[in-house]
Amino acid sequence: MTSYVITGGTLLGEEAADLLIEDGVISAIGSGLKGDVVVDASGCVILPGLVDLHTHLREPGREDAETVLSGSRAAAKGGFTCVHAMANTTPVADSAGVVEQVWRLGQQAGLVEVRPVGAVTMGLGGESLAELGAMADSAAHVRVFSDDGKCVYDAAIMRRALEYVKAFDGVIAQHAQEPRLTENAQMNEGVVSGKLGLAGWPAVAEEAIIARDVLLAQHVGARLHVCHLSTAGSVDIIRWAKARGINVTAEVTPHHLYFTDDVVESYNPIFKVNPPLRTAADVEAVRAGLADGTIDIVATDHAPHPSEDKDCEWSAAAFGMTGLESALSIVNATMVKSGAMTWAQVAERMSFAPARIGKVETQGQPLTVGSPANIVVFNPSIEAEVVPVNTASASRNTPYGGLTLPGQVVATFFAGRATVLEGELV
Amino acid sequence: MKHLLSAADLTREDAITVLDTASQLAAATAQGVGKLPPLRGRTVVNLFYEDSTRTRTSFEAAAKRLSADVINFSAKGSSVSKGESLKDTALTLEAMGADAVVIRHHSSGAPHQLANSGWISGGVVNAGDGTHEHPTQALLDAYTLRRHLRDNTGDLAGVKVAIVGDVLHSRVARSNAILLQTLGASVRLVGPPTLLPFGVETWGCEVSYDLDSSLDDVDAVMMLRVQRERMNAAYFPSAHEYSNRYGLNSVRAARMPDHAIVMHPGPMNRGMEITADVADSPRSVIVEQVSNGVSVRMAVLYLLLGGTEGTA
Amino acid sequence: MTHDFEPATRDTRVVLDSDDISRALTRLAHEVVERTHGATNLTLMGIPTRGADLAVRLAAKIEQIQGQPVPVGALDVTMYRDDLRLRPARALQPTTIPADGIEGRLVVLVDDVLFSGRTIRSALDALSEHGRPQAVQLAVLVDRGHRELPIRADYVGKNLPTSKSESVQVQLVERDGIDQVTIEQA
Numbered sequence: 001m002t003s004y005v006i007t008g009g010t011l012l013g014e015e016a017a018d019l020l021i022e023d024g025v026i027s028a029i030g031s032g033l034k035g036d037v038v039v040d041a042s043g044c045v046i047l048p049g050l051v052d053l054h055t056h057l058r059e060p061g062r063e064d065a066e067t068v069l070s071g072s073r074a075a076a077k078g079g080f081t082c083v084h085a086m087a088n089t090t091p092v093a094d095s096a097g098v099v100e101q102v103w104r105l106g107q108q109a110g111l112v113e114v115r116p117v118g119a120v121t122m123g124l125g126g127e128s129l130a131e132l133g134a135m136a137d138s139a140a141h142v143r144v145f146s147d148d149g150k151c152v153y154d155a156a157i158m159r160r161a162l163e164y165v166k167a168f169d170g171v172i173a174q175h176a177q178e179p180r181l182t183e184n185a186q187m188n189e190g191v192v193s194g195k196l197g198l199a200g201w202p203a204v205a206e207e208a209i210i211a212r213d214v215l216l217a218q219h220v221g222a223r224l225h226v227c228h229l230s231t232a233g234s235v236d237i238i239r240w241a242k243a244r245g246i247n248v249t250a251e252v253t254p255h256h257l258y259f260t261d262d263v264v265e266s267y268n269p270i271f272k273v274n275p276p277l278r279t280a281a282d283v284e285a286v287r288a289g290l291a292d293g294t295i296d297i298v299a300t301d302h303a304p305h306p307s308e309d310k311d312c313e314w315s316a317a318a319f320g321m322t323g324l325e326s327a328l329s330i331v332n333a334t335m336v337k338s339g340a341m342t343w344a345q346v347a348e349r350m351s352f353a354p355a356r357i358g359k360v361e362t363q364g365q366p367l368t369v370g371s372p373a374n375i376v377v378f379n380p381s382i383e384a385e386v387v388p389v390n391t392a393s394a395s396r397n398t399p400y401g402g403l404t405l406p407g408q409v410v411a412t413f414f415a416g417r418a419t420v421l422e423g424e425l426v
Numbered sequence: 427m428k429h430l431l432s433a434a435d436l437t438r439e440d441a442i443t444v445l446d447t448a449s450q451l452a453a454a455t456a457q458g459v460g461k462l463p464p465l466r467g468r469t470v471v472n473l474f475y476e477d478s479t480r481t482r483t484s485f486e487a488a489a490k491r492l493s494a495d496v497i498n499f500s501a502k503g504s505s506v507s508k509g510e511s512l513k514d515t516a517l518t519l520e521a522m523g524a525d526a527v528v529i530r531h532h533s534s535g536a537p538h539q540l541a542n543s544g545w546i547s548g549g550v551v552n553a554g555d556g557t558h559e560h561p562t563q564a565l566l567d568a569y570t571l572r573r574h575l576r577d578n579t580g581d582l583a584g585v586k587v588a589i590v591g592d593v594l595h596s597r598v599a600r601s602n603a604i605l606l607q608t609l610g611a612s613v614r615l616v617g618p619p620t621l622l623p624f625g626v627e628t629w630g631c632e633v634s635y636d637l638d639s640s641l642d643d644v645d646a647v648m649m650l651r652v653q654r655e656r657m658n659a660a661y662f663p664s665a666h667e668y669s670n671r672y673g674l675n676s677v678r679a680a681r682m683p684d685h686a687i688v689m690h691p692g693p694m695n696r697g698m699e700i701t702a703d704v705a706d707s708p709r710s711v712i713v714e715q716v717s718n719g720v721s722v723r724m725a726v727l728y729l730l731l732g733g734t735e736g737t738a
Numbered sequence: 739m740t741h742d743f744e745p746a747t748r749d750t751r752v753v754l755d756s757d758d759i760s761r762a763l764t765r766l767a768h769e770v771v772e773r774t775h776g777a778t779n780l781t782l783m784g785i786p787t788r789g790a791d792l793a794v795r796l797a798a799k800i801e802q803i804q805g806q807p808v809p810v811g812a813l814d815v816t817m818y819r820d821d822l823r824l825r826p827a828r829a830l831q832p833t834t835i836p837a838d839g840i841e842g843r844l845v846v847l848v849d850d851v852l853f854s855g856r857t858i859r860s861a862l863d864a865l866s867e868h869g870r871p872q873a874v875q876l877a878v879l880v881d882r883g884h885r886e887l888p889i890r891a892d893y894v895g896k897n898l899p900t901s902k903s904e905s906v907q908v909q910l911v912e913r914d915g916i917d918q919v920t921i922e923q924a
Binding site: 186189190191192193194195196197198199200202266267268308311312313314315316 | 511512513531532533534535536538539542543555556557558559597600623624625626628629
């Protein structure tokens with residue numbers, strides 16, 4: 001196996017040191033190290049490989065939008081070494097067979113660790129539990145369960161799911177959306193939706209479910225994860241729950257850190273996403289929550305769609321935006337450059353914590369000798385314009401097209417193997 | 427101006443130009459002039475994704491009176507109902523050489539997409555999009571108001587208009603709230619709280635939940651159509667309760683000043699938001715709104731298409 | 739023909755002053771009365787904006803001569819112009835048709851400056867929408883030459899030789915606060 005020396009970078013942006021990667025692990029840290037290939041990391045930060053707890057790879061069923069392979073390529077390019085593939089595929093990943101298929105496709109792609117997420121309920125229908133234990137016991141070793149895209153709206157079903165997965169230390173990742181309050185919803189309910197005449201998705205529809213679920217988690221002593229939290233009120237509820245000792249974790253997406261709902265005034269469906277882009281006050285609150293640790297992780301909710309699902313009128317367009325390749329640059333732009341977070345905190349929010357929540361032992365390990373060599377080399381000062389056609393994803397629905405974002409992934413190593421070098425897939 | 431997508435596209439001066447032009451065109455019609463020549467050789471496409479015979483015929487009459495070639499492209503029985511996307515339809519219209527597309531669509535913002543997507547090069551006129559806007563309706567309402575209250579000249583400074591009913595789902599209300607204020611009028615939005623949009627307090631309008639106390643100082647009342655189906659979504663308990671609290675009947679109409687007029691964009695639900703005796707009373711200008719619609723739409727088409735491209 | 743409201747510059751010279759204009763209109767009035775045999779079937783149609791003002795003045799002068807009011811109206815030709823597409827859409831001006839209409843009348847079109855003749859061509863089209871006059875004649879305050887169509891005026895206040903690059907401006911008290919005709923070098 002080729003050995004690599006990463007020279008000139010700083011570990012977590014703090015300590016200048018060279019890293020030697022041999023036989024899948026970090027074999028030495030220091031200076032004057034020798035290896036087969038030298039990776040120049042001058043001006044770069046070295047971070048543990050990023051772990052995404054929320055990725056839509058679309059396979060099986062929508063291979064026109066993304067495949068496990070194309071999604072893995074986009075993930076590697078974005079500095080990820082592990083992604084959690086959401087369950088809303090066709091067929092739904094609600095059985096051991098489907099999750100094992102996704103897991104095997106991930107192994108075959110071999111670019112990142114693909115961890116399938118299992119559905120909580122059969123067919124995402126919200127009415128009866130999927131075979132959670134079978135998925136946990138399968139080769140895919142599922143630990144995260146989610147009906148993402150749909151909310152587990154029934155309180156009794158949610159309670160049982162939370163309880164049931166305790167048996168194998170699983171976690172329910174809830175897409176918090178009260179369905180009756182969001183019928184036909186198109187965007188955040190606020191001043192902008194009122195003006196644009198688009199049906200509103202009120203903050204309370206998210207907050208009410210989160211409030212219910214943290215109380216359920218407390219009642220049954222279970223672990224709860226909240227997907228793509230987007231409102232100031234949600235941050236408050238999570239903060240309150242954590243203060244009460246409730247075992248809850250929460251994620252925020254890069255796009256909810258970056259955009260406000262007034263971009264919808266263009267009626268460009270590239271900005272149509274669920275949960276919707278919120279107000280400036282919400283963006284401020286989720287940034288503060290991420291900085292102070294109320295929000296545990298950044299997860300991309302990478303949601304690829306073919307162009308025909310976005311090149312249409314707003315109400316006919318699909319929800320979702322791609323995000324794997326831009327995630328680290330957005331976190332750099334919104335959190336690091338502003339001084340709100342250090343690179344060590346970025347490593348926590350984008351690698352250590354998501355690996356802990358997903359129970360992925362080989363990921364999110366500290367940059368120490370002997371750790372699996374899952375590593376990203378990121379140059380935070382390269383300014384690069386986002387060109388949608390240049391994506392490694394099979395879909396081009398990035399909301400950042402035409403914007404110049406700070407930072408670029410220079411190299412990614414997955415289990416000791418380079419997946420990205422000099423900014424390009426190997 | 428190349429497109430008319432929102433009432434907010436119009437400055438006070440633009441709006442007055444439209445109204446003045448409409449008034450000259452109405453005079454020409456009254457003088458017996460049949461067809462006017464300025465859009466000879468231009469093609470106007472009426473692209474209607476919703477049934478609206480009234481609005482479509484109004485635009486069709488307007489375009490024809492200006493000598494434009496008119497193509498009616500309606501969703502029913504066309505490739506549109508077979509699932510053809512807005513984009514493909516637009517590309518077809520572009521290939522047909524449409525100089526302007528008048529679009530009615532059930533999705534808010536569809537006209538913006540048509541205008542800004544690069545699918546077509548011609549002008550776009552919003553003939554009503556979802557629950558967003560209906561700018562030519564607001565222009566014809568402003569024209570009607572100006573004719574009755576301001577001697578058909580200038581702006582609407584000092585005019586007080588109450589817009590009553592389902593503001594939440596009304597594109598007519600949105601466009602009127604913008605345009606009437608641009609022209610200096612003051613607008614009071616009246617309806618049950620469930621039918622007033624989130625953020626309505628930022629619209630610059632007075633907001634009231636009580637119709638009875640909203641009538642004695644107005645120059646005009648504009649009643650909005652209320653769909654009975656809304657009560658299924660619990661916007662109000664029953665049609666009976668709605669018309670009791672927010673319907674315009676003769677007792678309420680008597681509270682209005684003598685000079686005040688009653689308007690309705692049509693089609694009316696007689697007995698729901700307005701009673702027949704009020705709709706047919708001398709202070710009702712509802713029928714006149716329809717005929718003013720043709721003049722106003724002629725003015726819009728003339729100003730968008732009558733000169734060099736992308737100007738006026 | 740342009741109507742600018744900027745003050746006269748060094749390159750501008752006045753070719754007709756207030757008295758000249760008044761005398762020219764008086765002469766035009768007499769000519770019209772003479773050639774229309776007492777103006778009994780006459781209707782004046784001014785072309786907005788300043789042609790319409792001149793038509794009103796001419797009508798008043800004819801009335802002074804004949805002791806009978808002369809029907810006078812205005813005829814907007816904007817939508818009939820052949821150069822609509824060359825400029826932004828122009829605001830329309832009022833068209834007013836006298837109560838007796840123009841059917842069977844002797845219509846004299848009135849304009850301020852006769853130049854290419856294209857405005858008059860538009861006017862003939864516009865006029866035909868309102869009826870069939872017995873005959874149409876043309877009266878102008880200034881004829882500056884350079885015709886592009888086979889059109890001539892029946893009554894001319896002043897023949898003004900110009901070069902094509904010059905512009906002739908008519909200002910009238912009704913609109914401009916002053917009566918004068920100027921030539922400006924381009």
